[in-house]
Amino acid sequence: MKTTTLDWRQALLMIVILGMLGITAFPIYWMLVTSTTASTDLFASPPHLLPGLSQWHVFREVFNTTDVGNWLINSAIVAVGTTVLSLLLAVLPAYALSRFRFAGIAIVGLALFVTQMLPEAMLVVPLYAIFGQLSLLNTLTGLILVNTAFTVPVITWILKGAIDGVPIDIEEAASIDGCSRIGTVFIVVIPLIAPTLAATAVIAFFHGWNEYVFAQTLVSAPELHTASVGLAGFVGELSTPLHSVMAIGLMYTLPAVFFYLLVQRYVVAGMTAGSVKG
Amino acid sequence: MTTLMSLPSLRAGARALGVAAVFAVAVPGAAHAQAKETLSFAAATFAESGRGDKLKLWVEKFNKSQSAIEVQPLALPFSTLAKTVFTQMGGGAGPDLVRFDLIDYYAAAQAQRILPLDADIKASDYKLTEPNKYLVIDGKRYGVPFEISNYQLIYNPQLLKGGKPPATFDEFLTAAKDATSDQVFGFAYRATMAESNGFWQDLCNFVYGFGGRWSDDQGNLTINSPKVVEGVIAYKKMYDLGATPKGADAATYRRMFWEKKLAMEIDNGGVAGIFSQQAPDLPLQAAPSPFPTRAQGLILAPLAINSNTKHKEAAVTFVKWMMQPENQKDLQAILGAANVATVIERTPEELAARPWLKVYDDQSPHSVPQLVKGFEARTPEIQQVILEQVLRVLQGGAEPQKAMDQAQRLVSTRVLRK
Numbered sequence: 001m002k003t004t005t006l007d008w009r010q011a012l013l014m015i016v017i018l019g020m021l022g023i024t025a026f027p028i029y030w031m032l033v034t035s036t037t038a039s040t041d042l043f044a045s046p047p048h049l050l051p052g053l054s055q056w057h058v059f060r061e062v063f064n065t066t067d068v069g070n071w072l073i074n075s076a077i078v079a080v081g082t083t084v085l086s087l088l089l090a091v092l093p094a095y096a097l098s099r100f101r102f103a104g105i106a107i108v109g110l111a112l113f114v115t116q117m118l119p120e121a122m123l124v125v126p127l128y129a130i131f132g133q134l135s136l137l138n139t140l141t142g143l144i145l146v147n148t149a150f151t152v153p154v155i156t157w158i159l160k161g162a163i164d165g166v167p168i169d170i171e172e173a174a175s176i177d178g179c180s181r182i183g184t185v186f187i188v189v190i191p192l193i194a195p196t197l198a199a200t201a202v203i204a205f206f207h208g209w210n211e212y213v214f215a216q217t218l219v220s221a222p223e224l225h226t227a228s229v230g231l232a233g234f235v236g237e238l239s240t241p242l243h244s245v246m247a248i249g250l251m252y253t254l255p256a257v258f259f260y261l262l263v264q265r266y267v268v269a270g271m272t273a274g275s276v277k278g
Numbered sequence: 279m280t281t282l283m284s285l286p287s288l289r290a291g292a293r294a295l296g297v298a299a300v301f302a303v304a305v306p307g308a309a310h311a312q313a314k315e316t317l318s319f320a321a322a323t324f325a326e327s328g329r330g331d332k333l334k335l336w337v338e339k340f341n342k343s344q345s346a347i348e349v350q351p352l353a354l355p356f357s358t359l360a361k362t363v364f365t366q367m368g369g370g371a372g373p374d375l376v377r378f379d380l381i382d383y384y385a386a387a388q389a390q391r392i393l394p395l396d397a398d399i400k401a402s403d404y405k406l407t408e409p410n411k412y413l414v415i416d417g418k419r420y421g422v423p424f425e426i427s428n429y430q431l432i433y434n435p436q437l438l439k440g441g442k443p444p445a446t447f448d449e450f451l452t453a454a455k456d457a458t459s460d461q462v463f464g465f466a467y468r469a470t471m472a473e474s475n476g477f478w479q480d481l482c483n484f485v486y487g488f489g490g491r492w493s494d495d496q497g498n499l500t501i502n503s504p505k506v507v508e509g510v511i512a513y514k515k516m517y518d519l520g521a522t523p524k525g526a527d528a529a530t531y532r533r534m535f536w537e538k539k540l541a542m543e544i545d546n547g548g549v550a551g552i553f554s555q556q557a558p559d560l561p562l563q564a565a566p567s568p569f570p571t572r573a574q575g576l577i578l579a580p581l582a583i584n585s586n587t588k589h590k591e592a593a594v595t596f597v598k599w600m601m602q603p604e605n606q607k608d609l610q611a612i613l614g615a616a617n618v619a620t621v622i623e624r625t626p627e628e629l630a631a632r633p634w635l636k637v638y639d640d641q642s643p644h645s646v647p648q649l650v651k652g653f654e655a656r657t658p659e660i661q662q663v664i665l666e667q668v669l670r671v672l673q674g675g676a677e678p679q680k681a682m683d684q685a686q687r688l689v690s691t692r693v694l695r696k
Contacts, residue, residue: 043539045460121361128369137371216358217365220318220373232355236326238548240529244327 028253035059035246042242055243062247070223071230072251074140075209078226081144082208083201086151090200093152094159095185099168112153120150120213131218138221146218147208155200162196163189198266202259209256227252314348315592320363321377323425323579324353328556329548332612339608340599347592349375360385367391367586374587375596377424380412380578380647384654387420392582394418398594404601405621409578412647421580422597424609426617427546428641429483429574430564432553432634437462437541443565447512450542450568454521457541464521465542466531469513469672471665476528478661479575481668482648483544485509487569492660497652499689501664502682510668510678512569517672536560546577547638551614554632564615564634566641576645577616617642659693 036055037048062068097109115123127146128137136142166189174184190197212228219225225233231252234245319337324330334351341348352373354362360382366372367386378386386392396419401410409426413419435441437457444450454464467480485492490506493499500506516522523531523540532549534540536557544567553562567574581600583593599605601619610618611628615638629636649657667685670676690696 039533040537043534043537124365125368128365128371132369132371216355217362220320220352220366222353229355232358233325233353235355235357235529237322237356238546239326239328239532239552241327242529242533 028250028257031246031250031253035243035250039243058243058247059251062244062251066244066248067222067225067230068227068248068251071225071227072255074224075227075252076255077140078143078147078211078215079205079208081140082147082151083204085144085148086155086204087197087201089148090152090155090159091185091190094156095163095189097156097160098163099171109157112156114153115149116153124213124217127214128217136218138219138224140219140224142218143211143215143226144208146214147204147211151204151207155204158200158203159193159196162193166192195266198263202263202266205259206256314344314346315589316348316350317374317587317589317592317596318352319349319375319377319596320352320354320359320373321424322354322356322359323377324351325355326552328552329612329614336605336608336612339605340596343599344595347589347595349596364391367584370586372584372586374584374589374593375581376584377579377581378421380580381649381654381657383413383421383580383582384415384649384657386582387415387418388655391585392420393585393587393590394420395422395583395594395597399597399601404619406619407617407621408642409576409617409645409647410619412576412578413580421582422601423578423617423619424581424600425548425577425579425613426642426645427548427577427579427613427615428617428638428645429479429544429546429567429576430550430634430637430641431542431544431567432535432550432562432564433542434535434538434540434561435563436561437538443542443563444568445565447568447570451515451519454516454542455519458521461539463523463531463534463540464519465516466522466526466534466540467516467544468528469517469522469669470525470527471669473527474661474665477665479577479648480544481509481513481665482575482646483567484513484569486573486575486646487567487571488512489571489573491646492650492664493652495651499650499686499694501686501689502679507678507682510671510682513668514671514678544574547615548577548613550634550638551616554614554634562634564637566637572641572644573646574641574644575648578647615639653694656693660689663688663693 032051033048034042035058036051036053038052038055041048041052093112097105131137131142131146136145170188170192171184174188175181179187210228211226212232215226216229216232219229227248231245231248234241234248321333323333330353337349337351360379363372363376363378364382364386376386376392383392399419399422401419407423407426409423413421413423431443433443435443438453439456444453450465457464468476469480470477485506486509488505488509490503490509491500492506517524523534526534531540531543532545532553535543536553538560550562550564553560566572581597583590583597587593600609603620603622606618606620607622610616610622615632615635617639624635624639647654650660653660664682664685667676667681667688671678671681
């Protein structure tokens, strides 16, 4: 009898989970349906609920008629560059905030969040002028740098929380064995906070992948456009090619979704790291 | 303890990411040696399917005619063009040539972000179209019309009872209701803040059509005048009719018209041109908008030269090339049911193939910019206040006169600080 109750509860839980999964996945599915529905059927009543098998050529067409491949590569470069640079710049400040006590530590920690306190739209004009002086306009390097400025504070604080959770005894043991402080960080601490590193990598990657305002303003050369800018270009003053927008939108969304699915368990682990100390 | 990967894997991954980062840094910028003096020309129109490619070819025609100048088309998304260009201008750079919306042209001129052209483009040298007068601010001209597009009723006769367009507003309501079924809507327009600029354009058509204006010739606000209120009431009548796809954005309902799921819309000549070029089987026809007066809104997109340009002479050369009759003719043909800076007569062949062109051309004397006269650069703020009050009428059941009284009061106190 008890087993039956458990089975019933599990079945109910499964239904709830599947329902939530359906709600979450539906927008992506609907993008697929819209992009593969013939123009004449777009406004059919009742609407077509399944992808049109005869319309898959739309994906080939957008590749042949737009720079979507190049946009996705640029987005990937910016996202990966932002991720790498953010992690490199955030690890040591996070370690310092976690392990050292010095005058003004609270101010330093708070100052990290200055970029988070101001909206992008406010910073974009002065940054444009500065980047112009530094010859960083129209470069992917400039985009990586500006995205990194926004991700480093968040990542630093998340990593600090994770490092707080690493027992100091382990580092002391490494020190007794002759390991330098910096060696301890890279050989002992970083492997232990690897799940959190993965989580912060996802945060940085998504920021670089999705960012629009700076990508639109700091880069005007078409060959350096990211996918977010390329996609926005389809929304015209007078018309919007729905098939192209949905097809490219799908191409733009799926890599990020798959990437997240691959590492989401580390994200969860990383986000909660340091929240419970023992 | 769960670890993401072994240390060697971490190192390998780090190496790979490092290589990617180095690759990113090594990606060259846009700057490379140019034999010609290169200018950039930013316009949302370059991004449009159909017209965009043709406009790029038109610019290429200029490039082929020059030995020392090259203009590079820059397609910017319509929704963020002004914001992007103004940001770049504020940073001391930006595109050399810009196709603005009229509202942004006024803002750019008042901020001295664009160059006066009076010394280079003399009105006496050209047979200019009527709307050119709207580009002269305090006696100075800062741009020339790139595109002038009127608003008219476009309709699909197959979906209208009797195949005839409505001539009065009452007929309009009846026609929209009669054409509406499970598969077809009678009429479409915008009524959401998500598309506030389009909402404003559609509201201006109704208000102007009923004889209303947002201000008078002396610069007094007339937001709560009887004629404006009549226009708002008409907007509400259409909203309550059950003949419109509520919430549909312009991209959607224009596509519906294309797919014969919408009987009527009041739209600009650019849209009609796109339908004509890309949906040749669509039985498109046009008629004057069915309001008490012929006045309707006007899309006027000027071409201006950025004050930051380092290529002023080259930019002026392009503008002068654009103003030549042959190039004006080509441009007008590309733009569809739109006019250009100078008067270009349609050929009999064009009119025979697309009779609705004449309906749009005949509207020109009656078209009025969708700006608040005397407060052109403040229009975005005034627009926001008015639309909020109109939404209260449409969705909240507010009494139109009271809502417009409130709009007048708020614009006076909050926007104009009177």
